[in-house]
Amino acid sequence: MKYTHLHDEKLEKICETYQGLVRANVPLAPFTTFKVGGPAKLFAELASQADLIQIYDLVSTYQVPILVIGNGSNLLVSDTGFRGLVLHLTGSFAEAKVLSETTIEFGSAMSLPVAARKSAQLSLTGLEWAVGVPGTVGGAVVMNAGGHGSQVSNTLSAIDVVSLNPLCKNFGNVVAQDVTELALSYRSSNLESSDLVLAARFKLEPGDSTKSLETIREIVAWRRANQPGGQNCGSVFTNPQGAGNEFSESPSAGELIERAGLKGARVGRAQISSKHANFIQADPGCLAGDVLALIGEVQDAVKERFSIWLEPEVKMAGFEDPKDY
Numbered sequence: 272m273k274y275t276h277l278h279d280e281k282l283e284k285i286c287e288t289y290q291g292l293v294r295a296n297v298p299l300a301p302f303t304t305f306k307v308g309g310p311a312k313l314f315a316e317l318a319s320q321a322d323l324i325q326i327y328d329l330v331s332t333y334q335v336p337i338l339v340i341g342n343g344s345n346l347l348v349s350d351t352g353f354r355g356l357v358l359h360l361t362g363s364f365a366e367a368k369v370l371s372e373t374t375i376e377f378g379s380a381m382s383l384p385v386a387a388r389k390s391a392q393l394s395l396t397g398l399e400w401a402v403g404v405p406g407t408v409g410g411a412v413v414m415n416a417g418g419h420g421s422q423v424s425n426t427l428s429a430i431d432v433v434s435l436n437p438l439c440k441n442f443g444n445v446v447a448q449d450v451t452e453l454a455l456s457y458r459s460s461n462l463e464s465s466d467l468v469l470a471a472r473f474k475l476e477p478g479d480s481t482k483s484l485e486t487i488r489e490i491v492a493w494r495r496a497n498q499p500g501g502q503n504c505g506s507v508f509t510n511p512q513g514a515g516n517e518f519s520e521s522p523s524a525g526e527l528i529e530r531a532g533l534k535g536a537r538v539g540r541a542q543i544s545s546k547h548a549n550f551i552q553a554d555p556g557c558l559a560g561d562v563l564a565l566i567g568e569v570q571d572a573v574k575e576r577f578s579i580w581l582e583p584e585v586k587m588a589g590f591e592d593p594k595d596y
């Protein structure tokens with residue numbers, strides 16, 4: 272696709288047309304847990320269906336790359352930022368609805384830990400694991416997030432999604448998709464960067480709220496003891512196939528990085544956590560370039576030592592070839 276060149280005059284025109292909704296040159300670092308990276312050329316915070324309708328108009332008028340940001344907890348934005356339209360859902364997109372005794376719908380901007388606690392309080396079981404994943408429901412669906420022996424695909428039943436690609440036949444139509452249509456597998460789905468997940472329905476089991484809340488407390492305590500705080504994106508790399516679960520003897524990505532002697536390794540202000548080797552900490556003043564260079568060093572070192580190429584779990588934005596714009 273040939274994208275619209277977003278020079279200053281064009282940005283001004285777009286912001287004027289969609290006044291109150293779209294802003295130009297908005298720093299993205301505060302919208303990510305790494306807290307690094309440059310600005311979005313265009314940025315819109317969507318709180319309602321009315322806002323969404325304006326976005327359909329914008330993207331059918333101007334060809335712009337889309338980046339949806341949930342809680343930015345699995346996202347590395349380049350230092351030059353994102354030369355397109357960044358969408359961030361809030362307001363009515365963060366609501367919860369109980370649809371039946373065991374089915375609950377979360378707006379995609381709902382925090383995953385809040386979704387876990389709400390489900391537990393309703394005496395529904397199956398989402399306790401999600402208390403440890405600091406993303407949104409939308410980001411969790413796209414990533415098929417998981418932990419503590421479970422993942423989104425175990426209880427997700429369907430989502431509402433809309434395509435923001437004007438060339439797609441479903442452009443601007445909110446479509447309900449069954450979980451089986453999403454090709455959810457280990458930390459992946461078939462959702463595209465122009466797909467906007469609006470809501471997700473989970474089919475849970477009747478449970479015991481006291482028990483679920485106790486499990487939640489244990490998970491939170493485990494996370495505090497075993498994972499670093501600060502500016503990071505959780506696991507940077509996916510585990511090599513078959514590794515990283517309690518039944519596997521293959522080393523996880525973290526174990527490989529540790530065995531390669533990389534704990535504490537640093538590029539600029541990015542450092543492999545000394546608490547968990549699959550975490551990269553971004554110290555104050557860190558650049559996305561430092562994180563990216565450290566990712567590359569880890570990949571090279573693990574490849575040389577174990578002949579295994581670690582694939583990033585973290586999503587990258589804004590690193591594309593400038594020729595595309």
Ligand SMILES: Cc1cc2nc3c(=O)[nH]c(=O)nc-3n(C[C@H](O)[C@H](O)[C@H](O)COP(=O)(O)OP(=O)(O)OC[C@H]3O[C@@H](n4cnc5c(N)ncnc54)[C@H](O)[C@@H]3O)c2cc1C
Nearest residue numbers: 341342343344345406407409410411416417418468504505
């Ligand atoms: C301390 C820490 C611990 C973590 N632990 C875990 C863990 O145990 N298990 C795990 O799986 N992950 C973990 N993560 C990673 C991260 O929290 C998950 O991947 C989470 O699901 C990302 O959600 P998000 O809302 O932050 O998505 P973002 O980081 O904002 O985005 C991730 C991807 O989803 C897309 N996206 C986000 N929202 C939408 C939407 N509404 N519609 C369409 N696309 C969307 C983005 O474009 C991007 O491609 C951890 C991260 C941190 C910082």
